[in-house]
Amino acid sequence: MRAFWAWRNDESARAASFSPEPVPFEQHERWYRERLADPHTLLYVVVGPDAQPVGYVRFALAGVRFALAGGEAEISIALDASTRGRGYGTAAIDRGCEALLRGGLADRIVARVKLGNEISRRAFLRAGFVERVRSDDALELVRIA
Numbered sequence: 001m002r003a004f005w006a007w008r009n010d011e012s013a014r015a016a017s018f019s020p021e022p023v024p025f026e027q028h029e030r031w032y033r034e035r036l037a038d039p040h041t042l043l044y045v046v047v048g049p050d051a052q053p054v055g056y057v058r059f060a061l062a063g064v065r066f067a068l069a070g071g072e073a074e075i076s077i078a079l080d081a082s083t084r085g086r087g088y089g090t091a092a093i094d095r096g097c098e099a100l101l102r103g104g105l106a107d108r109i110v111a112r113v114k115l116g117n118e119i120s121r122r123a124f125l126r127a128g129f130v131e132r133v134r135s136d137d138a139l140e141l142v143r144i145a
């Protein structure tokens with residue numbers, strides 16, 4: 001739980017987030033427990049080649065809680081800053097999506113990336129996403145089964 005908090009609260013991860021304020025641990029703890037109990041949330045820990053945890057991938061599945069179209073899931077990801085730039089992010093996005101789509105939990109996966117987050121945009125494109133909508137502050141990408 002603390003590792004997730006650290007990955008989420010890292011300065012550059014917050015800069016990439018649409019909710020960039022630091023999250024106090026108590027608030028994170030509540031959020032984390034709710035997410036674990038929520039059947040519409042999937043949390044994966046990304047592990048590196050030595051089985052060390054390096055970050056997370058989270059999927060929000062279409063359901064009561066999330067304003068997503070039927071069959072749609074939303075992905076978010078953050079890696080420990082010390083492990084970025086080695087291909088782990090691209091691999092984690094690709095494998096996480098593969099598992100979700102193959103398992104029939106979604107038929108398309110959406111990523112919302114802040115405009116200017118070029119590394120993230122490239123990671124999603126490399127992992128099979130295509131650009132869908134661009135708004136004032138966000139680029140939406142989608143991967144279809």
Ligand SMILES: CC(C)(COP(=O)(O)OP(=O)(O)OC[C@H]1O[C@@H](n2cnc3c(N)ncnc32)[C@H](O)[C@@H]1OP(=O)(O)O)[C@@H](O)C(=O)NCCC(=O)NCCS
Pocket residue numbers: 012013016017055076077078079080083084085086087088089090091111112113114117118119120122123126
């Ligand atoms: C976005 C993130 C998950 C990408 O994972 P990563 O392991 O760092 O990225 P990868 O090593 O897989 O590289 C992805 C692409 O970015 C490029 N890249 C990676 N680090 C780079 C750097 N420091 N400078 C320039 N390009 C870089 C890679 O070359 C690759 O592009 P290419 O395939 O066209 O060559 C990770 O950087 C992260 O956690 N960032 C902070 C949180 C965030 O932005 N989350 C996404 C919000 S939607």
